[in-house]
Amino acid sequence: MVIMTMTSSRAFLPVLERIAEETGRTPGRGRPADYIPALAACDPRSFGMAVAELDGTVYGVGDWRQPFSTQSITKVFTLALDLAREGDELWEHVGREPSGNPFNSLVQLEYEQGIPRNPFINAGALVVTDRLQTRTGDAAGELLAFLRAESGNASLGFDQGVAASESQHGDRNAALAHFMASYGNIDNEIPVLLDQYFRQCSVAASCADLALATTFLARHGIRADGTRLLTRSQAKQVNAVMLTCGTYDAAGEFAYRVGLPGKSGVGGGIIAVVPGRCALSVWSPGLDERGNSVAGVAALDRFTTLTGLSVF
Amino acid sequence: MVIMTMTSSRAFLPVLERIAEETGRTPGRGRPADYIPALAACDPRSFGMAVAELDGTVYGVGDWRQPFSTQSITKVFTLALDLAREGDELWEHVGREPSGNPFNSLVQLEYEQGIPRNPFINAGALVVTDRLQTRTGDAAGELLAFLRAESGNASLGFDQGVAASESQHGDRNAALAHFMASYGNIDNEIPVLLDQYFRQCSVAASCADLALATTFLARHGIRADGTRLLTRSQAKQVNAVMLTCGTYDAAGEFAYRVGLPGKSGVGGGIIAVVPGRCALSVWSPGLDERGNSVAGVAALDRFTTLTGLSVF
Amino acid sequence: MVIMTMTSSRAFLPVLERIAEETGRTPGRGRPADYIPALAACDPRSFGMAVAELDGTVYGVGDWRQPFSTQSITKVFTLALDLAREGDELWEHVGREPSGNPFNSLVQLEYEQGIPRNPFINAGALVVTDRLQTRTGDAAGELLAFLRAESGNASLGFDQGVAASESQHGDRNAALAHFMASYGNIDNEIPVLLDQYFRQCSVAASCADLALATTFLARHGIRADGTRLLTRSQAKQVNAVMLTCGTYDAAGEFAYRVGLPGKSGVGGGIIAVVPGRCALSVWSPGLDERGNSVAGVAALDRFTTLTGLSVF
Amino acid sequence: MVIMTMTSSRAFLPVLERIAEETGRTPGRGRPADYIPALAACDPRSFGMAVAELDGTVYGVGDWRQPFSTQSITKVFTLALDLAREGDELWEHVGREPSGNPFNSLVQLEYEQGIPRNPFINAGALVVTDRLQTRTGDAAGELLAFLRAESGNASLGFDQGVAASESQHGDRNAALAHFMASYGNIDNEIPVLLDQYFRQCSVAASCADLALATTFLARHGIRADGTRLLTRSQAKQVNAVMLTCGTYDAAGEFAYRVGLPGKSGVGGGIIAVVPGRCALSVWSPGLDERGNSVAGVAALDRFTTLTGLSVF
Structure with missing residues (x-):
């Protein structure tokens, strides 16, 4: 094991190169999502x-500068x-608990009277977007402006084709939104909300862009320009x-193997945070049966094993 | 905030004293569990x-040397x-995923064909005890020997009264055990298993004992005597x-507020780990509606806030 | 008990009069539905x-000629x-099994991949309306024409205020429709389907109208004009x-107490069938906690007790 | 269709003979239960x-005098x-509503706090046996005495081999019993209850025996010796x-196809009631995926179709 003790720039490049080399030798990477053509x-x-x-x-290996569909990472x-913007009031509208297995998604929503378990299941993300939309009038635009600023990449944008495809397969999200609306937990008109939601899922960005955009969480809430987006406590949250x-x-599996805060998307991307140290982004489109990138999780697993940088 | 940078002995004593003082001024600490008389x-x-x-x-504040019922902490x-003892094979018999809300405990067990979601819900702990019993012939005895060795407290023992009380209220655990047995996921006779299980829940120990017994997790698997119990990877797991x-x-709430690996018991105790740094134990018998010590969670929340030692 | 052996006209009038008299003396009739103003x-x-x-x-007692909101009776x-129209093919899109308790409505729909348990839960009724709409282009219009023909009451119509109110509270039905659409079990555009559905629920009719409209089920499928709507086997179904x-x-409770095929609505109406003998309709707006008319169920219970005409 | 209008003795023999002849020509009868050797x-x-x-x-066709394992029919x-014995008080301990699909059995029990949905799911039958045991001291003995008296067959008895086999596969029933005991809904010791329960399931009887033993339900509560077991209202219930x-x-499917009160067992037997007319029993060991006799359901379907004797 190479316990990293330096913080000098590009310190992790040898580790990344080793991971890329190992990954190149590994067959069996799962299958890309197939519910929309672009994926x-x-x-x-x-x-x-x-x-x-x-x-x-920022530095990387392999296809680290190639844009891909960020999906749920956003x-x-x-x-x-x-x-x-709204602080703790948000938590009255969405929970912070893991959701158990997928089968329960709807029954939990019913059991808990329209309050989704957490902001990363689809129901919870719809609530967050709904609230950001109410506060800004353009949730997806806010997101894009943030990503451009943090990554320094002004060319980041929505992929209209992906957004349109999502919309065509949007019945389940529409069901969730209407269901929560029946409990009074959605403010905006459903079509407006879904449009905002599908656009934010459609952002195309590279590992370089996403690693930079995630760094504020490694900096305990401080943005690239030195201003504070979140309090230290909120960043921890x-x-x-x-x-x-x-x-x-x-x-649970990800915590057990990787041991870092992370978020995946069905486009095959994952972001992860080493608090106080760095942000990571990995991409490989083949997914396992639970929707996470096979090579991506393996690469992060290797990263924390090789560097000892798990939070545990 | 007092970011701790020293590792000198008793470094956290001022923080503990401040927390004890604040706790003393705080009314409203929930209610002790009432399903058995001793609690x-x-x-x-x-x-x-x-x-x-x-x-x-080891050092502490308040009633840190008073024994209490450890319950699920064990x-x-x-x-x-x-x-x-058995390594990864264990994970074929119990999962590692959060379980969602309590209502689901039985339905999840049914949905997942007798494989409990994780080792800390009752069903999962029964499986772990069952397997340890098969491998040792005396699971509770193994546990007690380990706790005595790590804490250096040879007087630690089972509370027969608590074990007997648990047994009288044991129908739900018996139901879980029989249900898993119907899927072939229990090896021992149910009465033997339940006896072992209730005895291990009945161990009485103090914050001092438990903090010492937990230190192997802060030391990445190394016991008090310098021998290795778990590999670094297993300790991380x-x-x-x-x-x-x-x-x-x-x-989710505990991760959000405290940000440390922790385990609570309905006796009002909690243990927590700051990997590579120290182990903590706190005790206050009043519980919130989800079974965690009100003052205990608050104290750990203050600890990570004051020291900046959350893993996040 | 008065076992009825005659089939002569108006044979049940004394029984109805006795029930009306008893009902008049009974306090405590539940509360009308309050989610829309008209109810x-x-x-x-x-x-x-x-x-x-x-x-x-047709004959009756009390307010038997006063129109009320038929709701789910339709x-x-x-x-x-x-x-x-479509015969058994319908049963590939909706089941025929009781649904257990209300909490399960969504989880069952998820578990059974978008096929509702039966045609009388909301999800199932949406599927039936969707299919009738596809086959006729105007499901609600077909329904109205049928009710007018069977009752001989050409003034029957939709209550636009009720339909509009339903639409305002329609998020849960929209959620169900979108959810089933995500499984491919809805053909029409959701707004069109919901409009049809809310209109059919809004029909206002009296006990006299509904008893006459239900008689085809007592006649094993034969309409008022002597033509056959359903085969004998379909009427039995x-x-x-x-x-x-x-x-x-x-x-289960209704079968146990009344022992007749019946269908209730939250407007307080119930229809029931004595196969081969007669059709019944009762109305009283106060509901029990499960949405059935308190006085209505009691009246039908008395009817089968006094006449011995339960199917059991 | 042959609408039966006579009540003369052996009136249905031609219908039975026709059904037996048709059944003999029908291949594909499902598979016998295989969880215990005797079945x-x-x-x-x-x-x-x-x-x-x-x-x-009593009269019949085919193997109508051959004993088989009655299982849930009892x-x-x-x-x-x-x-x-106890009248309506029973219904405070077990419900009367259909249970939805099998997946829900445990979650419903949890949701409804240990009160089973109805007396025919295993949990409900355990409650009934528990209560009969409390009232008689020998629930299985009471059952056997009743069956012998009604059938006139003094040689009816328990099949010890079947009871022993059931006991070996009894973990799920033990789980249900302990779970209900945790809610205070079981009076007897669990091993005593399970012994009684498995013995009653093990009774071996023929179609002739069961048809005779069921006749009290066709006679609205009157036993073979003319005494009343149930009130007319209870028989209807x-x-x-x-x-x-x-x-x-x-x-739902059985009501839809057969249209008679009926009860099946995994031994392949079914009993059915034509209220006020006769009782039926059919047996063929091959089961469908829901545990009902394939040829048995088909035969009853034909019986009601040929005779018009459905309750609908």
């Missing part, structure tokens, strides 16, 4: 990984943006929710 | 907190003892399971 | 009951109208589904 | 059917025997519970 078309052999250090240095940023709820029904 | 008789004003450092130094130790599943249905 | 405004002391014999003779007629699923979560 | 050993080609008329005349008789809950998760 199904991804090459399962793609692999990229990037580290962003606290000072904004839920972390909308959560932070809304939490920054977001990291805690990522660790306990960030990887669908495999949060 | 109901506890004075809700009791409060103790102890820190054990990596070198075995699940951490039986998990470690069994994991040390146990910490991860504690963080995601250690406080009943409030694991 | 909340009903006088809980209203009570009417009518019998329609096989030859079309689900019986849309079921019959669709079954007459509809009666069976009414008995096992017709009174929300109280179907 | 697995049954020849799936076995078929018997018997009718018992109100006057005690739940009807223990229900009647306990209801006769038992018939209603049979219709809505008597065939596991296929009660």
Whole structure:
């Protein structure tokens, strides 16, 4: 094991290179999501990984500069943006507990009277977007502006094709939104909310972009420009929710193997935080049966094993 | 905030004293568990907190040397003892995922064909005890020997009255055990298993004892005598399971507020781990509606806030 | 007990009069539904009951000619109208089993992949309306035409205020419809479907109208004009589904007390069938906690007790 | 269709003969239950059917005199025997509503605080046996005495081998019993209760025996010797519970196809009641996926179709 004790720039590059080399030798990477064409078309052999250090240095290996569909990863940023605005009041509308298995998603929502378990299941993310929309009038626009600022990449944008595809498969999200509306937990008109939601899921960004955009969580709430988005306590909260709820029904498995706050998306991307140290992003489109990138989780597992940088 | 940078002995004593002082001024500490007489008789004003450092130094405040009923806290130790013996095979018989809300306990067990979600819900702890019993012939005895050795307190023992009381209220645990047996996931005779299980829940120990017994998790698997119980990776695993599943249905809340791997018991005790730094134990018998010590969680919350020692 | 052996016209009038007299002396009739204004405004002391014999003779007591909001009672007629058109293919899209308790409505729908348990829970009624809409282009219009023809009351119509109120509280039904659409079990656009559904629920009719409209089920499928709507086997099927699923979560209780195929609505109306003998309709707006008319169920209970005409 | 209008003795013999002949030509009869040896050993080609008329005349076709394992069919008789003793108080300990699908059995029990949905799911039958045991000291003995008296067959007895086999596979029933005991809904010691329960399930009887033993329900509560076991109202109640809950998760389907109160067992037997007319019993060991005899349900379906004697 190489316990990292330095904080000098590019310190993790040798580790990333070793992981990329090992990954290249590993067959069996799962299958890309196939429910929308843009995801199904991804090459399962793609692999990229990037580290962003606290000072904004970013570096990576493989396809670390290639944009991909961020999908649920953006839920972390909308959560932070809304939490920054309304603070603890948010937690009266969405919980912070892991959700158990997928089968329960609807029954839990019913049992808990329209309050989703956490902000990273779809129902909870809809609530967060709804609230951010109410506060800003353009939740997806706020998200995009934030991602552009943190990544320094002004060309980041929505993928209209992906958003349109999501919309075509949007009946389940519409069901969740209407169901929560029946409990009074949605403010906006459902079509407006769904449009905002599908657009934010459609953002295309690279590992480099996402690692940089995630660094505020490693800096305990401080943005790239030195201003504070979240209090230290709020940053800790977001990291805690990522660790306990960030990887669908495999949060326990991810904590056990990787041991870092993380959030995955069905586009095959994952972001992770080493609090006080750096942010990570990895991408490989092949998914396991629970919707997490096979090579992505393996790469993060190797990263914490090789560096000893798990939070545990 | 006082960010702790020293590792010198008794470094946290001022923080503990401040917490004890604040706790003393705080009314409203919940109610002790009342389903068995020994717990109901506890004075809700009791409060103790102890820190054990990596070198075995232990110190505390308040009632930190008074024994109390450890209850579910012992699940951490039986998990470690069994994991040390059988390794990953254990995870074929019990999962590592948070369980969602309490209502689901039985339906999840049915849905997942007799494999409990994690080792800290009752069903999962029964499986762990069953497997340790098969491997040792005396699971509760193994546990007691381990606790005595780590704490250096040879007088630790089972509380026969508590074990007998548990047994009288044991129908739900018997139901769980029989249900899992119907899926072939229990090896021992149910009465033998329940006897072992109720005895291990009945261990009486103090904050000092428990903090010392937990230190092997802060030392990445190394016991007090320098021998290794768990591999570094296994110690990380146990910490991860504690963080995601250690406080009943409030694991997300605990991660959010405290940000440390922890495990609570209905006797009002909690243990927590600062990996690479120290182990903590706190006790106050008044519980919140989810079964966690009100003053205990508050004290740990203050500890990580004052020291900045959350894992996040 | 007065075992009825005659089939002569108006044979049940003395029984109805006795029931009305007893009901008048009974206090405590539950509370009208209050989720829409038109229902909340009903006088809980209203009570009417009518019998329609096989030859079309209809008579009654109390407010038996006063129109009320039929609500879910119309689900019986849309079921019959669709079954007459598509036959057994319908049963590939909706089940025929009781649904257990209300809490399960959504989880069952998820567990059974978008196929509702039966045509009388809301999800199932939406499927039936969807299919009738596909086959006719105007499901609600078909229903109205049928009710007018059977009752001989050309003034029957939709209550636009009730339909509008339902629409305002329609989020849960929209959630169900979108959820089933996500499984491919809805053909029409959701707003079109919901509009049809809310209109059919809004039909205002009297006990006299409904008893006459139900008589085809007592005649084993034969309409008032002598033409056949359903085969004898299909009429038996509809009666069976009414008995096992017709009174929300109280179907077992209704079978136990009344022992007739029946269907209730939250407007306080109930229809019931004595196969081969007559059809009944009763109305009183006060509901029990499961949504069935308190005085209505009691009146039917008395009817079968006094006449011995339960199917059991 | 042959609408039966006579009540003369042996009136249904031609219908039975026709059904037997049709059944003989039908391949595909499902598979016998295989969880205990005695059931697995049954020849799936076995078929018997018997009718018992109100006057005690009994006749049949095929293997109608061959004893088979009655299993859950006996739940009807223990229900009647306990209801006769304690009346409506029973319904405070067990419900009368269909249970939805099998997946819900445990969650419903939890949701409804240890009160089973109805007397025919295993949990409910355990409660009935428990209560009959409390009232008689020998529930299984009471059952046997009743069956011998009604059938006139003094050689009826328990099959010790079947009871022993059931006991070996009894973990799920033990789980249910302990779970209900945790809610205070079981009076007797669990091993005593389970012994009584497995013995009553083990009774071996023929179609002739069972048709005769069921006749009291066709006679509205009157036993073979002319004494009254149940009030007319109670007999109606038992018939209603049979219709809505008597065939596991296929009660709706059975009502829809057969339209008679009925109760099946995994030994392949079914009893059914034509109120005021006769009792039926059919046996063929091959089961469908919901645990009901394939040829048995088909034979009853044909019986009501050919005779028009459905209750609907």
